[in-house]
Every structure is written in C-alpha cells, then in structure tokens.
Amino acid sequence: xxxxxxxxxxxxxxxxxxxxxxxxxxxxxxxxxxxxxxxxxxxxxxxxxxxxxxxxxxxxxxxxxxxxxxxxxxxxxxxxxxxxxxxxxxxxxxxxxxxxxxxxxxxxxxxxxxxxxxxxxxxxxxxxxxxxxxxxxxxxxxxxxxxxxxxxxxxxxxxxxxxxxxxxxxxxxxxxxxxxxxxxxxxxxxxxxxxxxxxxxxxxxxxxxxxxxxxxxxxxxxxxxxxxxxxxxxxxxxxxxxxxxxxxxxxxxxxxxxxxxxxxxxxxxxxxxxxxxxxxxxxxxxxxxxxxxxxxxxxxxxxxxxxxxxxxxxxxxxxxxxxxxxxxx
Amino acid sequence: xxxxxxxxxxxxxxxxxxxxxxxxxxxxxxxxxxxxxxxxxxxxxxxxxxxxxxxxxxxxxxxxxxxxxxxxxxxxxxxxxxxxxxxxxxxxxxxxxxxxxxxxxxxxxxxxxxxxxxxxxxxxxxxxxxxxxxxxxxxxxxxxxxxxxxxxxxxxxxxxxxxxxxxxxxxxxxxxxxxxxxxxxxxxxxxxxxxxxxxxxxxxxxxxxxxxxxxxxxxxxxxxxxxxxxxxxxxxxxxxxxxxxxxxxxxxxxxxxxxxxxxxxxxxxxxxxxxxxxxxxxxxxxxxxxxxxxxxxxxxxxxxxxxxxxxxxxxxxxxxxxxxxxxxx
Numbered sequence: 190x191x192x193x194x195x196x197x198x199x200x201x202x203x204x205x206x207x208x209x210x211x212x213x214x215x216x217x218x219x220x221x222x223x224x225x226x227x228x229x230x231x232x233x234x235x236x237x238x239x240x241x242x243x244x245x246x247x248x249x250x251x252x253x254x255x256x257x258x259x260x261x262x263x264x265x266x267x268x269x270x271x272x273x274x275x276x277x278x279x280x281x282x283x284x285x286x287x288x289x290x291x292x293x294x295x296x297x298x299x300x301x302x303x304x305x306x307x308x309x310x311x312x313x314x315x316x317x318x319x320x321x322x323x324x325x326x327x328x329x330x331x332x333x334x335x336x337x338x339x340x341x342x343x344x345x346x347x348x349x350x351x352x353x354x355x356x357x358x359x360x361x362x363x364x365x366x367x368x369x370x371x372x373x374x375x376x377x378x379x380x381x382x383x384x385x386x387x388x389x390x391x392x393x394x395x396x397x398x399x400x401x402x403x404x405x406x407x408x409x410x411x412x413x414x415x416x417x418x419x420x421x422x423x424x425x426x427x428x429x430x431x432x433x434x435x436x437x438x439x440x441x442x443x444x445x446x447x448x449x450x451x452x453x454x455x456x457x458x459x460x461x462x463x464x465x466x467x468x469x470x471x472x473x474x475x476x477x478x479x480x481x482x483x484x485x486x487x488x489x490x491x492x493x494x495x496x497x498x499x500x501x502x503x504x505x506x507x508x509x510x511x512x513x514x515x516x517x518x
Numbered sequence: 519x520x521x522x523x524x525x526x527x528x529x530x531x532x533x534x535x536x537x538x539x540x541x542x543x544x545x546x547x548x549x550x551x552x553x554x555x556x557x558x559x560x561x562x563x564x565x566x567x568x569x570x571x572x573x574x575x576x577x578x579x580x581x582x583x584x585x586x587x588x589x590x591x592x593x594x595x596x597x598x599x600x601x602x603x604x605x606x607x608x609x610x611x612x613x614x615x616x617x618x619x620x621x622x623x624x625x626x627x628x629x630x631x632x633x634x635x636x637x638x639x640x641x642x643x644x645x646x647x648x649x650x651x652x653x654x655x656x657x658x659x660x661x662x663x664x665x666x667x668x669x670x671x672x673x674x675x676x677x678x679x680x681x682x683x684x685x686x687x688x689x690x691x692x693x694x695x696x697x698x699x700x701x702x703x704x705x706x707x708x709x710x711x712x713x714x715x716x717x718x719x720x721x722x723x724x725x726x727x728x729x730x731x732x733x734x735x736x737x738x739x740x741x742x743x744x745x746x747x748x749x750x751x752x753x754x755x756x757x758x759x760x761x762x763x764x765x766x767x768x769x770x771x772x773x774x775x776x777x778x779x780x781x782x783x784x785x786x787x788x789x790x791x792x793x794x795x796x797x798x799x800x801x802x803x804x805x806x807x808x809x810x811x812x813x814x815x816x817x818x819x820x821x822x823x824x825x826x827x828x829x830x831x832x833x834x835x836x837x838x839x840x841x842x843x844x845x846x847x
Contacts, residue, residue: 338725338727338736338754338757339736339738339752339754341670341672341750341752343670345766390834392721392740392834392835392836393740394740394742394748396667396748398667398768407667407668407748409668409740409748409749409750410740411721411722411723411738411739411740411750411834413723413834419723419725419738420738421670421738421740421750421752423668423670423750425667425668425766427768428667428766428768430766430771437674437754437757437759439727439756439757442759504836505719505721505740505742505836506721506835506836507721507833507834507835507836
C-alpha cells in the first residue's frame with residue numbers, strides 16, 4: 190500500500206498528544222517525513238517522537254522540498270487560512286485541525302480555496318469519527334426512541350491550572366470567536382449535526398466566568414435543527430462536572446457516552462475507538478480517491494463554527510444560520 | 519382561633535384531590551361552609567367529602583348568603599377573572615387556583631382588581647410553598663455552590679389516557695395560553711423565580727406532539743434571570759421520564775428533588791410537606807392580617823404566566839419580560 194509522506198506543521202499539544210500517537214498506529218499508510226514548528230526545539234521533539242523526520246526551518250521550505258505529499262496543520266487557529274492557502278498553492282494535500290478558522294468570514298475563504306483546488310483540504314474534526322455518535326444516529330434512525338423531539342447536552346470541561354491547553358498563548362488571548370466556546374464547541378456541534386442534521390437557528394447566552402481561561406468560557410443555548418428537533422446545549426469550560434448528553438423521543442430516550450449508550454435504561458456497549466486514528470485513515474482514503482471528503486469537508490466544519498459564532502452574537506436573540514452562511518456577501 | 523368560613527367554588531379534580539384533603543387537615547382554621555359547582559352532583563359530592571356544607575345553586579347566591587368569609591376558586595382558568603371580580607364586589611376574600619388567568623392581558627385586570635380592593639385576592643401557587651425549593655435557595659444564598667451560574671430543569675409529565683386532567687373539558691380545548699404549557703408551566707416558573715428572582719428574557723420553541731393532549735404540550739427554552747443566572751427549562755407533557763432540576767455554580771452543583779437535595783453529591787433530606795396545606799395556612803394568615811400577601815400575590819402569579827406567554831410567542835426570538843409586563847398599555 191502506498192504511504193502518504195506527511196509533514197507535521199506545528200508541534201504543540203495537539204500534534205504531540207493526539208496526532209502522533211494516532212499516526213504511529215498508522216505507519217502502514219503514513220510516513221511522517223518532515224516536521225516544522227515556530228519553536229525549533231518543538232520540531233526536534235516531534236521528529237524524535239515519530240522516530241526520525243527531517244526538521245525544516247520554515248513551512249515554505251517544507252512545502253517546496255518535494256518530500257511531502259500532505260501536511261498536517263496543528264497551529265494557532267488564526268494561521269489556518271494562510272497555511273492552507275500556501276499548501277494548496279504548492280499542490281500539497283492538507284489535513285488541518287478544527288476549528289476551521291477564527292470566524293465564519295475567514296472560514297469561507299478556506300472553503301473557497303478548497304473548492305477551487307485539486308488537492309484535498311480536510312478539516313480534522315475527530316467528533317465526526319466517534320463511534321458512539323454514529324451509534325446514536327443508527328438507533329434513532331431505527332426508531333428506537335420514536336420520533337426524536339429533543340436533545341440536551343451539558344458539557345463540563347472544568348479546566349484548571351493543571352490543564353495544558355489553558356496556558357497555550359493563542360488560547361490565552363484568543364483571536365478565534367468565543368475563545369474556548371468555539372475551540373471546544375465545534376466538536377459538540379459537529380456531533381449534534383451528525384445526529385440531527387443542520388441547525389436552523391440558535392439563541393444563546395455567553396459568559397466569561399474564569400479569569401484563568403482566556404476569553405469566553407461558558408455558554409448555554411437553545412437551538413432548532415432543520416429536522417425540527419429542538420435542543421439545549423450548554424458548555425462550561427471552567428466548571429467541573431459529569432457530561433450529560435441526552436436524546437428524547439416521543440417513545441423513548443437515550444444517554445450517549447463515549448463507550449456506551451443507555452437506551453431506554455438498557456446499556457449498549459460501544460467500542461471507543463481512537464477517533465484521531467479513524468480521522469487520519471479517512472483522510473488517507475480521501476487523498477487516495479477512494480472516498481469523498483464528507484467527514485473532513487471544509488463546508489461542514491464551517492457550519493459547525495457558524496453555530497458557535499451565532500451563539501456568541503446572540504445575547505438571547507434568534508440567529509438564523511442561513512444569515513451567517515449566506516455566500517452572496 | 520377564629521375560623522375562616524370558606525365556600526368552595528368549582529368541584530373538579532383540584533378541589534377534590536388537592537384542596538379538600540389539605541382543608542381537612544386545617545379544620546382548626548377553616549370551615550368549609552358552602553359549595554357550588556356548575557354540575558350540581560359535583561357540589562353535592564364535595565359537600566359530602568368535607569363532612570357537610572350547604573350546596574348553593576349559584577355562585578352569586580353563595581357570595582350573597584353571608585355564610586362565607588372567603589371563596590376557594592378551582593375553576594376553568596377563563597372563569598378566574600369574572601369570578602374574582604364578583605367576590606371582590608361582594609367583599610369576600612378569594613383564594614384562586616393558578617394560573618392567574620388565560621393570558622397576561624386578563625391577568626393584569628385581576629392584579630388591578632386586587633390592588634384596588636380591601637379584600638384579599640390570593641393566587642394559589644403551591645410550588646411557592648414547596649420546602650425543597652426554599653432549601654435550594656437557602657443553600658445557594660449560603661454560598662454552597664459558589665456563585666450560581668446556570669440551571670437546567672427537565673420536566674417529563676408523561677400524561678396518558680389514564681390521567682384525569684387530560685379529559686377535563688377546558689383542558690381539551692384550552693383558552694389559556696399554551697394549554698398545558700401554562701397550566702403546568704407556571705408552577706415551574708414560580709419555583710425558578712423563587713430561587714433565582716425575576717426573569718429578564720426568554721427564548722423558546724414549542725410543539726404540539728400528542729393528539730391526546732389539547733393544545734401545546736412541549737416546550738424548551740433558554741432564559742436569563744435579572745440576577746444574571748442563565749437557565750434552560752424544558753417540559754414535555756406527553757413524554758414520560760424522570761424529572762431533573764439541576765443548579766450549577768462556579769464552585770458546586772445541586773440536584774433538587776421533592777424530598778431531598780443532592781448537594782455536591784451529598785444528600786440533604788427535605789421534609790416534603792403538603793404544599794397545599796401550607797398554602798391555605800398562608801392564606802389564612804394573610805386574611806387575618808398576620809402576614810403580607812407575598813406568596814399569593816397576583817402580581818407574582820402574573821409574572822409566572824408572563825414567562826410562559828412569552829415562550830409561546832417566542833419561536834426562538836428573545837422576548838423581554840418587561841415588554842409583556844408593561845402597565846402603560
């Protein structure tokens with residue numbers, strides 16, 4: 190099987206703790222051939238973690254080296270647009286960490302660049318690869334809760350001093366809309382959209398509760414999906430607690446967890462596979478032309494971000510997603 | 519101790535199953551002296567239940583008989599305004615079942631009538647007499663969860679064919695705003711307002727899910743209290759499930775149930791006293807001039823109803839409660 194020669198760009202927490210472990214399990218289809226990072230020691234560290242890779246002084250040199258087929262961008266969000274643009278200009282495929290961009294406006298630029306290019310632009314949203322969410326959708330589609338009516342998701346991240354993400358420079362002074370609300374929130378929106386489809390509108394209230402966390406760190410919202418399902422989604426990044434993701438139908442209900450679903454009180458086990466591994470596998474197949482880019486579609490990632498941007502703008506007012514995703518502007 | 523001579527007006531489910539059992543426990547302060555009901559057999563039945571009381575052919579005769587100091591109105595909601603008006607005109611005190619009226623407009627009339635009168639007009643909202651809600655407020659005020667940030671209340675009433683309220687004529691073709699949404703919802707709003715204070719705004723989505731239940735039977739909402747606490751409140755009248763009322767603070771959380779509070783995982787028992795009994799006791803003290811009419815205040819009941827009326831009108835749009843409670847119109 191042909192391997193994709195990958196260049197890791199940005200050797201921060203995501204690359205080291207999420208991507209490289211997944212890529213190591215996928216050594217039959219990926220070869221990490223090159224790394225680069227603003228801080229050279231981080232690049233050297235990553236090169237060692239992957240068991241040896243060429244360290245480039247700059248992104249441009251890496252792109253032009255001819256040694257990579259694709260780049261894996263794990264960067265401060267505000268760099269996604271210029272870095273994706275350069276990769277595409279150099280004919281190099283891209284897998285890029287979510288959120289797609291700092292806001293919908295620049296995210297649209299990425300969608301346009303991707304649409305106008307022959308290389309793959311894949312936005313890595315690992316929640317679209319989490320088996321429990323697909324299982325929930327399967328059970329709903331099979332009528333196990335009657336007609337789906339309502340969902341409620343409470344996420345309590347509870348970040349404190351000990352959490353490494355809190356101290357990332359670009360997270361402390363976020364340029365991405367809503368700070369942690371979009372950084373974490375696009376994951377949850379992706380999962381809800383996977384299960385319930387596109388969001389029609391959202392109304393939300395947001396807060397900056399914790400001085401430790403840069404930018405906003407709490408939101409609660411009411412949203413309606415185009416399917417008619419109603420939901421409330423609440424995320425507290427400084428508040429500790431047990432997450433609770435419930436789906437209620439006319440004739441049953443379920444609680445969705447990572448490794449199981451409680452369907453009408455009955456436990457259904459779900460294999461909590463490494464979603465990052467599934468994500469890179471999917472990227473591989475898309476690059477190889479074996480699959481359409483559905484799960485890494487920039488437009489899907491843009492729709493996730495738009496829901497959070499709408500929430501940040503809402504202050505209780507109804508924001509129709511169509512107004513943000515309009516392409517005439 | 520002087521007894522209040524009470525006339526029960528309307529001998530339906532509320533009178534028979536909620537009020538009369540409470541009044542029997544309060545025979546030292548209430549004497550049910552008279553009853554009347556549109557259906558005479560119901561009045562006779564009620565008279566028997568209380569161990570004998572004069573059955574009047576009409577409300578007017580009962581009011582003018584000189585045999586009652588106060589009336590207990592447990593009527594189809596649309597009759598509250600004319601029946602309260604007549605009682606006040608006859609100098610008879612009133613305790614009247616919630617919701618205060620069919621809508622805010624007519625509810626305001628009741629508030630005006632009450633304010634312009636020397637007799638007591640007391641709206642019976644038993645949730646304002648539930649010990650668990652007062653205990654929750656006490657724990658929050660004592661700082662047990664840090665600063666209160668968020669509340670989420672899911673109510674799953676799950677009414678089916680076997681539920682007597684489903685078959686009440688005025689509930690099958692509701693003239694009161696939102697049908698079950700206000701009939702049940704004012705209770706929950708009363709409890710939330712007791713704990714968190716007045717509601718600043720609400721955004722909501724409503725549904726008519728069940729053909730068995732007259733009018734609307736599902737709502738989900740996002741609301742912000744004037745204190746800054748954010749909440750989601752969801753009620754499904756046709757959907758079965760276990761209720762869940764959670765309050766989250768910056769430094770802790772609680773689950774509020776009828777007979778206990780789970781505070782940061784620790785169980786605190788609460789005596790689930792008969793809230794109808796506490797309500798009638800409070801009414802007695804107000805009539806006797808021993809207490810201000812705080813818990814039975816028509817204005818408070820109006821504010822409860824206004825939140826539900828706003829929810830019904832919302833369709834995701836933010837409705838500021840001030841706009842409904844404006845008195846200039």
